[in-house]
Amino acid sequence: MNQPETQSLESEAGFRALFEYATVGILVISSEGNIELANPTIEKIFGYSTGELIGKPIEILIPESFRKKHVHHRTGYFERPVARPMGYGLNLFARRKDGVEFPVEISLGSYELDNEKLAVAFITDITVRAASEEKYRNLFENSLVAMFITDLATQNVIDVNEIGAQLFGYESKEDFLKNFKPSVHFVYANEREQTWQALRDKGGEKVTREQEMKRLDGTHFWCKIFVKINHEKSTAQTVALDITEIKRAHEELETAVQERTLELTESLSREKELSEMKSRFVSIASHEFRTPLAAIMTSLALIESYGKEGNEEKRKKHADRIKASVNNLVGILNDFLSVDKLEQGKVEIMTEVFDIHLFSVDIIEEVKGLLKQGQRISFEHQGKKQLLLDRKIIKNILLNLLSNAIKYSGEHKEIRLSIEANTNSVSIKVVDEGIGIPEEEQHQMFDKFFRAKNTDTIQGTGLGLSIVKKYVELLDGSINFYSIHNVGTTFTVKIPINNEL
Amino acid sequence: MKTILLIEDNSDIRENTTELLELKGYQVISAANGKIGLALAKTNRPDIILCDIFMPESDGYEVLIALRNDSEISSTPFIFLTASVEKKEVDKAFTMGVHGYIRKPFEPEELFNTIESFLIEE
Numbered sequence: 123m124n125q126p127e128t129q130s131l132e133s134e135a136g137f138r139a140l141f142e143y144a145t146v147g148i149l150v151i152s153s154e155g156n157i158e159l160a161n162p163t164i165e166k167i168f169g170y171s172t173g174e175l176i177g178k179p180i181e182i183l184i185p186e187s188f189r190k191k192h193v194h195h196r197t198g199y200f201e202r203p204v205a206r207p208m209g210y211g212l213n214l215f216a217r218r219k220d221g222v223e224f225p226v227e228i229s230l231g232s233y234e235l236d237n238e239k240l241a242v243a244f245i246t247d248i249t250v251r252a253a254s255e256e257k258y259r260n261l262f263e264n265s266l267v268a269m270f271i272t273d274l275a276t277q278n279v280i281d282v283n284e285i286g287a288q289l290f291g292y293e294s295k296e297d298f299l300k301n302f303k304p305s306v307h308f309v310y311a312n313e314r315e316q317t318w319q320a321l322r323d324k325g326g327e328k329v330t331r332e333q334e335m336k337r338l339d340g341t342h343f344w345c346k347i348f349v350k351i352n353h354e355k356s357t358a359q360t361v362a363l364d365i366t367e368i369k370r371a372h373e374e375l376e377t378a379v380q381e382r383t384l385e386l387t388e389s390l391s392r393e394k395e396l397s398e399m400k401s402r403f404v405s406i407a408s409h410e411f412r413t414p415l416a417a418i419m420t421s422l423a424l425i426e427s428y429g430k431e432g433n434e435e436k437r438k439k440h441a442d443r444i445k446a447s448v449n450n451l452v453g454i455l456n457d458f459l460s461v462d463k464l465e466q467g468k469v470e471i472m473t474e475v476f477d478i479h480l481f482s483v484d485i486i487e488e489v490k491g492l493l494k495q496g497q498r499i500s501f502e503h504q505g506k507k508q509l510l511l512d513r514k515i516i517k518n519i520l521l522n523l524l525s526n527a528i529k530y531s532g533e534h535k536e537i538r539l540s541i542e543a544n545t546n547s548v549s550i551k552v553v554d555e556g557i558g559i560p561e562e563e564q565h566q567m568f569d570k571f572f573r574a575k576n577t578d579t580i581q582g583t584g585l586g587l588s589i590v591k592k593y594v595e596l597l598d599g600s601i602n603f604y605s606i607h608n609v610g611t612t613f614t615v616k617i618p619i620n621n622e623l
Numbered sequence: 624m625k626t627i628l629l630i631e632d633n634s635d636i637r638e639n640t641t642e643l644l645e646l647k648g649y650q651v652i653s654a655a656n657g658k659i660g661l662a663l664a665k666t667n668r669p670d671i672i673l674c675d676i677f678m679p680e681s682d683g684y685e686v687l688i689a690l691r692n693d694s695e696i697s698s699t700p701f702i703f704l705t706a707s708v709e710k711k712e713v714d715k716a717f718t719m720g721v722h723g724y725i726r727k728p729f730e731p732e733e734l735f736n737t738i739e740s741f742l743i744e745e
Binding site: 405408409412413417418421446447578 | 633643646708727730
């Protein structure tokens with residue numbers, strides 16, 4: 123079978139087509155430096171007409187300032203011709219017929235024909251690309267954020283802008299590129315490897331990190347970095363922001379928010395406590411007020427009935443009962459008011475010198491009306507009589523402790539009040555033989571509204587002892603008790619006396 | 624003469640209520656706690672019982688339950704006389720079978736009317 127006429131690329135016609143239509147400019151040069159062939163693209167980019175370049179020295183395409191050097195390079199190339207790009211790492215320029223110079227990219231190759239060495243040059247006009255690279259360069263150099271280019275193979279920083287150099291405390295870009303060592307600047311050495319690992323995991327997509335770093339002078343700063351791999355150039359591009367201030371502001375804000383939240387929580391719990399106290403007040407006031415009010419109403423009705431009969435003695439009994447009931451109501455009210463005043467810090471201490479002995483006798487007289495059948499109060503006093511104290515507060519403490527002792531003791535029981543005073547302090551002791559405080563509830567005795575289980579059927583607001591404790595604390599004193607369930611209780615109050623007047 | 628048993632720990636209320644009822648012509652026997660009240664109810668067979676709720680030695684509820692379980696007294700009108708006015712307390716009382724519920728403070732008229740309404744029913 124006959125082969126058909128070959129139409130392969132290797133035919134001369136194929137090469138001719140490649141040569142004619144290639145968008146890259148192709149030149150063939152003799153060892154003497156004369157142009158042997160130039161394709162239409164060469165003629166177009168250099169501004170020559172068809173065939174005009176043939177036989178001309180190659181140097182007419184080169185800017186005048188490079189011509190001499192080029193002759194030297196050219197001669198060298200023909201001695202050891204290899205295929206390579208020309209002027210590696212340099213910006214090459216060519217010269218058009220009209221004298222205008224423009225950037226080019228050139229690759230070289232060579233071949234021999236009839237024992238003559240020929241060089242082939244492939245030339246691309248890169249005016250457009252160079253302009254965009256220049257723009258990019260400007261962006262990089264003049265950026266207001268720090269930028270770094272790292273070589274992927276060596277992981278060395280190969281480029282940096284001025285801001286980037288300053289960020290790490292270098293004098294200039296040159297200083298940075300010469301002296302930068304990662305180990306000096308990473309607080310945690312493994313963070314650098316973590317970034318590379320993250321980049322590998324994400325296939326070179328953007329990785330963002332916040333890390334603490336060190337400047338050249340050893341000072342620390344917080345840095346936010348954005349790293350992305352440029353696969354084409356085998357580099358990593360890093361943008362770095364100094365976020366120390368932002369981070370500090372953020373932390374301050376965070377602290378402020380936490381403090382504010384705490385304040386709010388505290389104020390809310392105060393609100394809650396207040397609201398609980400209000401509802402407790404309503405419930406207790408409702409219950410505690412009803413019994414004396416019932417006594418008042420029935421006594422009033424009875425006074426009316428006895429009025430008609432003129433029974434003086436019975437009328438007086440009910441008038442007294444009304445008075446006692448009203449006092450009872452006033453007492454409950456005062457307790458609530460005292461709590462409020464004490465809690466708002468509105469109680470002022472007003473000291474005066476008075477006779478504690480006479481004072482105590484008066485108070486005992488005052489509480490005698492509360493005594494149950496057969497109950498009695500004994501009193502003993504030792505030491506100083508004239509004391510400098512807040513009369514009202516001491517009275518309140520004594521009234522509370524004594525009325526409690528009466529209330530929680532049965533008939534025919536004894537209540538003992540003893541006072542011992544010296545120049546520095548006064549100690550008040552109230553002992554009863556009452557129902558006592560169950561041991562498991564003793565730790566709650568001074569809590570507001572708390573009432574021990576064994577007082578269920580005895581009226582009370584649960585405020586008295588909490589008030590006493592607050593008063594004692596106001597006077598820098600202390601209060602303690604010792605109690606046995608169903609045996610009795612002893613309260614001891616100790617108050618310092620300030621003699622500096 | 625109708626007999627009223629009054630069980631009340633507060634001496635003022637106990638004495639005043641007794642006086643009011645006696646002036647009205649009732650015979651009153653009174654007790655200062657639930658335990659005594661229960662004993663008096665069994666021995667004296669009153670026509671009506673007035674009882675406080677919160678008292679030492681058997682509270683009002685305990686007295687009520689004990690009397691409901693005593694067939695001889697279980698039908699005697701039983702009225703609470705109390706300072707507890709919360710709805711849950713009132714509901715509990717009626718669930719347990721109390722006949723009447725008087726809230727303190729009370730007008731004497733309210734007391735008399737309640738008592739009379741139960742005595743007439745008899």
